[in-house]
Amino acid sequence: LRRAAFPHQIRFPLRLRATYTAKSTCSCSTLVTAALCSHCNDAVIKSFSSSLLNSFEIISTRIQNDSLNIPTAYILFEKNTLNNSFTGNFNSSVEVNIPEVDGTEKFITVILFASMDNVLPTREEDNSSSKIINGRVALIQPQATINNITLTFEIINDTLGNPKCVFWDFTLSDGLGGWSSEGCSLVFHENETVSCNCNHTTSFSILMSPYTFRDPILDFITYIGVGISMGSLVICLIIEAIIWRKIRNNSTSYLRHVSIVNIALSLLIADIWFIIGAAISDADKKNPPACTAATFFIHFFYLALFFWMLASALLLLYRTVSVFDGGLSKISMLIIGFCLGYGAPLIIATITIAVTAPSNQYIRENTVCWLNWNESKALLAFVIPALMIVVINLIVLVVVLYKMLRRRVGASAAQAGEKHVLVVIYFSITVTHKKVPSYIYSFKLVFAKLSVMCKPNTVSYIEHVFFIPYT
Template sequence: SQPSAFMNQLIKLSNMSQPVLGQQPSGINNLTQAMVLLNISVQALEETQEELQPEDMVSLVQLLSLTSDVPSEPSVHSENSSNEKIQELSQHFISVADSIISEDNALKWQAIKEVVNGPMDVVKSIDQMVTRLSSRLTAETDHLTIQSPNIRVEVQHQKLEDESKGSSFCGPETEKHAGLDCISVPHQKIQDLHNNGFYKLTLVNTWYGSLRPLLSLEENITMEPTVTDGSQRYLGTVLGSSVISSTVLRDNQPVSTEVQIQLQHRVQFSMDTMYDPVCAFWDFNLSPEAGGWWNTKGCEVVSKHQAFTVCYCNHTTNFALLLQVYETQRSPENEKALQVLTFIGCGVSLCGLLFTFILFVAVGVPKSDRTTVHKNLIGALGVAELLLMCSDWTAENQAACFVVTALLHLFFMASFSWMLVEGLLLWSKVVSVNISEDRRMKLYYVIGWGLPVLIVAVTLAVSADKYKADHHCWLSVKTDTIWAFVGPVIFVLVVNAVVLCRVVMVTVSSANRRAKMLSPSSASKMQTFDLTWAVTRPVLILLPVLGLTWLCGVLVHLSVVLAYGFIVLNSFQGLYIFLVYAVYNSEVRNAIKRIKEKRKALSFTNCSQPTSFLPSQRAPVTSWNCRQPTPSSPETSETSGPTSSTSTSLVIKNESFRKESFVSFSLKQVSRNQEVQLTGFKPSGC
């Protein structure tokens, strides 16, 4: 094929400079040859009106790579390479590099990706060139800036003293974005270097403004998405900022130190998408056959803003901002409705748990390992939901929010631990377990409270600075801290799922045995019903109690309907526990029945208690009427003793009896020193 316009012009200029290049123009042995080749390359670029072709870009990338490897010390062949020439060489180097990584060449980089690793090869060549020439670039000045439309390089020579200030570098303003990309070495880190015996440093900072479009055309950046609540669907990760680098040198040798970076967001998203920034750097040692890849080790987000993000990294290299893009699954109205539903559900759940606990204590449910486990689960889950309802009120106070986060972590972990104990207890009832009740309860307490305390304590000790999320009182999902909750929860759910399967198998087996005892005519119909109910009943009862409804959390990102279902199933978990442990619990119902029967028996005893009457006592509510019996009265026929003795009839009217009720007693004359005691019973209708 015919050479491109740029290549023809480059060959023409090279022939004119052949005496300088020597007999081997393909090799670059000294800085003088590098200067000539870079000079004619810049001239060819300026004189050529046509765009660069892919083969031109490959040649220029190779030229930059060869030039960056040339020794910087003057040699016999480069005695005339003064410091001004070195600065000119650096300027030409940056100009050639700028022409290659221009946004106009984005598609051409795709065409040559089989030959050249990518635009970061140019960045690597610039790093090597500036590092090699840094001492000569600052030989006559302490500060040098080399700039092109897409690249800005700053070399700064700094002497360290007791009052040395930090170093800061910013890229230029652009037409599209007014904010600046900046990188700085904090004052304290410069002071630490001085205290460690460093007295002179060279800082090399570089800004690349056109790499984002070039790298965005590559395959999607592979990163694990941030854990979300299901309101967004992860789409992918893209480069979302310019690339900025910093290198600290001592005697041309790199020195590792911490840096702070502020990067502007260079990507515009639609209204139905959102992004989450991740601080990263280009690691040339990661996938070296591909020229490196993005790495996030040692970098973290300090603060996020609408237009920019501040990062902090514990080393120096080429940094950028990766944006994890999410598609919004729910409207603001749905988000608000879900928040309100969660608050209402937690309130109802808390009331249900409170009523259940009161019933367990008030009605005198017989003490057993099962009721003890129930009480602990109710207590842990109740405190956790109370803290969850109050967590939003402490979000503004960082100290209070941190404490609430730790308590939420503890009590939710305790809730799931006691759900695990519920599963183990159920397993011990279904499968024979040779362990005494006392030893079993000690083990349950260790699992229910000991493990949560241990998990929270270890998590706080290992990652206290990364423990809490940025804007709400819960564990940070940006780091591995969230696995201190998610990991144990997954384990509990898996174990309880196995327990539930075992319970279903046992109940189905029991239903089969029952069906075989029926007559053949009704066995088939009853067997189908029993099997269906044997599977359905334990699932309906045990799913919320064992916490298995939390498995729905992995599906909430698929549909807003599933999100509502997840909220209803879990925020109303206390209500389910109230129904299972209180309303439909035979022990509680029997205890309430015994209380009712006891009260009824006491009421009957009070109604049937005998009342004594003595003649000497006066009852204001009783009237005494004495009359002589008539011959026809029944009392005359019941006389005892001689007929000459007189008999008196005493009629008692008691106001506590019914109005029409009269009780008659026969009184006989007795000796004066005898006492008469009358005993009467209230009518049965009192």
């Protein structure tokens, strides 16, 4: 390696020693050229394991531009030409694929470590170490800027699960270094291999969990609960279709039932997409694009459920406050309702996916089909609107009850026309009575979503078991 890499600069054995002080300073005492030694001062590295990997990264940038292949028992060192694309299979342990390279012919250095997983800690961004390095550590050092690289690792222990694509970040934990998943995403996990896609190059590997908790009883409860919910919603829609002609004459009743139909329809479609997303998440072969699509529609229709409840509450408030005014026409209120019920969720869901999907931070790690929390906090795009609507609806409920208690209907002939108010109040009480369970369900649904942040495989929307549509 010494003669092939540095034929003119080095005429003596290569020894690299670095002394680290308590103040995290780095001083070089080495027989390597001054240019190589200068890299020791570029970054403050406190961990000896991290500094070892950093030394290999430095060496990979100093190898002369020529094809090179040095296989050993523990390290495979290769340097190859890099043209328009690159594909390489290294010891059948790691496969590297770079579909496109900009610029003229250059070189790429690949160093494959057979035992670096025994040297580097499993520390992650949050300073946790609950996972295990379950693939070879591969150092990829091209002479060109690469923003699309796919690595396929052969897993070491096939009893582990929940793979996570990571790279070694020397800056984590105040210079100690750690594994980070920023810019990397899981492509698939099948046939004892894990494929990752990243938008940069450095030292890569995969982390996997020694405990893959899966309870068939919880899965059974989840699907039975969702089935009960969907069956109840279908019955609700059938009843609405039967009585639809009878409620079209009264404007308030018509608009109220439009809200009820759209609430039931949004929840039914969200349940269907939930089942699709659960099937994608549980599949052995992961499909991130399909999981992203399922997450988008789940997010959109659950938001539509809440925004239609908001539209129903605003209708209740409007009809309670403006009893005698001509006010808005039925068509105008329908337009406002549909814009609020579907327009606002569409805007929120679209902005969320547009902001987080390019950085692979839209869905959860391991291709769990729900909004990401750890990296991008995309889950807030659901929790914040849902909680705000619940609070607004409770405020509307208080205002309506206050107006109803203060309203008085006189017995005089001059006030006989106000008997119509009793009809409005009757419908208001009916709507109010039917909206209270929807508030409870709103809190329950938000709680379930928050719970999914911690245990996405065990919570699994168990609230569907206890929910029978309030309609």
